[in-house]
Amino acid sequence: MRKIAIIIAFMTISLGLSARGKTMFEVKMDDKKVTVYDLKVSPQDSLWRMKGMDDKKGSKDIYEWAAFCYKEINSPAVIKVKAPMDVTSAKVLPTSRGIVPQIKGREISFNAIPGDRLTLEVNGDEYHSLHIFANKIEENPIDPSDPNVIYYGPGVHYVSRIVVHSGQTLYIAPGAVLYGEMFQREPGGAYSPVISLIGDDIKVKGSGIVDGSLCDIHTTNLLYVNGSNISIEGIILRDASVWTMPVMRSRNVTIDGVKILGYRANSDGIDICNSDNVTVKNCFIRTLDDLIVIKTTQDGGPCENVFAYGNVLWNEVAHALSVGAEINHDIRNIVFEDNDIIHDKGREWSMRVYHCDNAIVSGIVFRNLRIEESKNLISLWINKAVWSSSDERGHISDVVFEKIKADNVVNPTIQLLGYDDEHLIENVTLSNVRLNGHCVTKKDITTNQFVKNITVKK
Numbered sequence: 001m002r003k004i005a006i007i008i009a010f011m012t013i014s015l016g017l018s019a020r021g022k023t024m025f026e027v028k029m030d031d032k033k034v035t036v037y038d039l040k041v042s043p044q045d046s047l048w049r050m051k052g053m054d055d056k057k058g059s060k061d062i063y064e065w066a067a068f069c070y071k072e073i074n075s076p077a078v079i080k081v082k083a084p085m086d087v088t089s090a091k092v093l094p095t096s097r098g099i100v101p102q103i104k105g106r107e108i109s110f111n112a113i114p115g116d117r118l119t120l121e122v123n124g125d126e127y128h129s130l131h132i133f134a135n136k137i138e139e140n141p142i143d144p145s146d147p148n149v150i151y152y153g154p155g156v157h158y159v160s161r162i163v164v165h166s167g168q169t170l171y172i173a174p175g176a177v178l179y180g181e182m183f184q185r186e187p188g189g190a191y192s193p194v195i196s197l198i199g200d201d202i203k204v205k206g207s208g209i210v211d212g213s214l215c216d217i218h219t220t221n222l223l224y225v226n227g228s229n230i231s232i233e234g235i236i237l238r239d240a241s242v243w244t245m246p247v248m249r250s251r252n253v254t255i256d257g258v259k260i261l262g263y264r265a266n267s268d269g270i271d272i273c274n275s276d277n278v279t280v281k282n283c284f285i286r287t288l289d290d291l292i293v294i295k296t297t298q299d300g301g302p303c304e305n306v307f308a309y310g311n312v313l314w315n316e317v318a319h320a321l322s323v324g325a326e327i328n329h330d331i332r333n334i335v336f337e338d339n340d341i342i343h344d345k346g347r348e349w350s351m352r353v354y355h356c357d358n359a360i361v362s363g364i365v366f367r368n369l370r371i372e373e374s375k376n377l378i379s380l381w382i383n384k385a386v387w388s389s390s391d392e393r394g395h396i397s398d399v400v401f402e403k404i405k406a407d408n409v410v411n412p413t414i415q416l417l418g419y420d421d422e423h424l425i426e427n428v429t430l431s432n433v434r435l436n437g438h439c440v441t442k443k444d445i446t447t448n449q450f451v452k453n454i455t456v457k458k
Contacts, residue, residue, distance in 0.1 A: 025130045026082040029071045042288045042316045044127040053317045054219030059265040060217050064321035067231040070133035083107045083122050094340035098369050117312045118285040126394045142171040151178045161192045163427040176208030193224035215241040243268045250275045251302045262287040274300025279307045286314035293322045296329035309337040315344040324354035325387035333363045342373040348365045349379040360394035364399045371406040382419040393423040402431045418450025426452040
């Protein structure tokens, strides 16, 4: 009987809410109907979320349904949402936008401005929410006939491998949905990414969707970056089977207004590895695994000058904003600033330097962050872990946490743990960090003997 009960519970998680997922909302922007897309998200039940992370093969079948929509606007617009049930309450996130929705029967209305990335939660239901992307009107429209433009217009497209080379622009138009299919170079070889940006002076534009739902788990990235002077704007990346957007050994990369939605194991949002001068701004990321993470793998050099600001983030299991775990070369000058974390239900940490290798991490700044929910807030950590590829440990120094407001934090302890006398955490400043309504003091910080020079200021 126990085995039958488990099977029934699993079917409820993966299939039972599918009816709710079939365009459960109707949306209008300025009285014009907007297409609402179904979205697989990780389960509301925390045990099933963890199973989705740990059961790599089975994670594809562990989901519930939410929804999203998008439209280009050039001025403030009235959003009207019709829900499939009577509405007793409605909440629009991030709350820093100060939006108070109006409710009338089953209709919810509120205003949005160009660039808004909003989440609507009805009757206290966080998980089966509606994400609304009010995109800015594109400047300098693309000419589809340009020989240097790879153009995908409105409609459904099946693509197995798109390689964008130096001097080219990939345009994915509003209303386009590209379903990625696995492409393998040779038997036994690795699967190629759905989209690869290889070279210099490359652009990706548009607001269409790239969808990885046809790809088996752990097979292919949706968008792989390896080059210099690259910009990626506006597109939606949905349901990656592994890291959604790795930026590898690249220089001068801007990621602006991209939306990343994923629920499967290891579906990281943006992994910036061994790269220099990378900006991530105005994005929306909701994934099961890490959201924005900085790494240095063995096959590259340092990672430096990374700026992530103006993003709206929803973390399910792992880290929201982090450095590590893989740190085989130095990481320096990383700034996470002016971001909203609207949910963090992870078992890891909202802000972390997770160091299990041998390099030096320095000049890390977490500033002006608004965190509406967190399980674990801050961790700086040096030790050996399953991700370690070196027998030697590293060093963390010059880390700043400034003007951070964190509410609904389940574990209010801040963790700073060095490794030994030669592998320290040192020169850490916490300034105006408010945790569950009070300013952080040294009593809120757990350290060991390998942590030096901690400054706490109101």
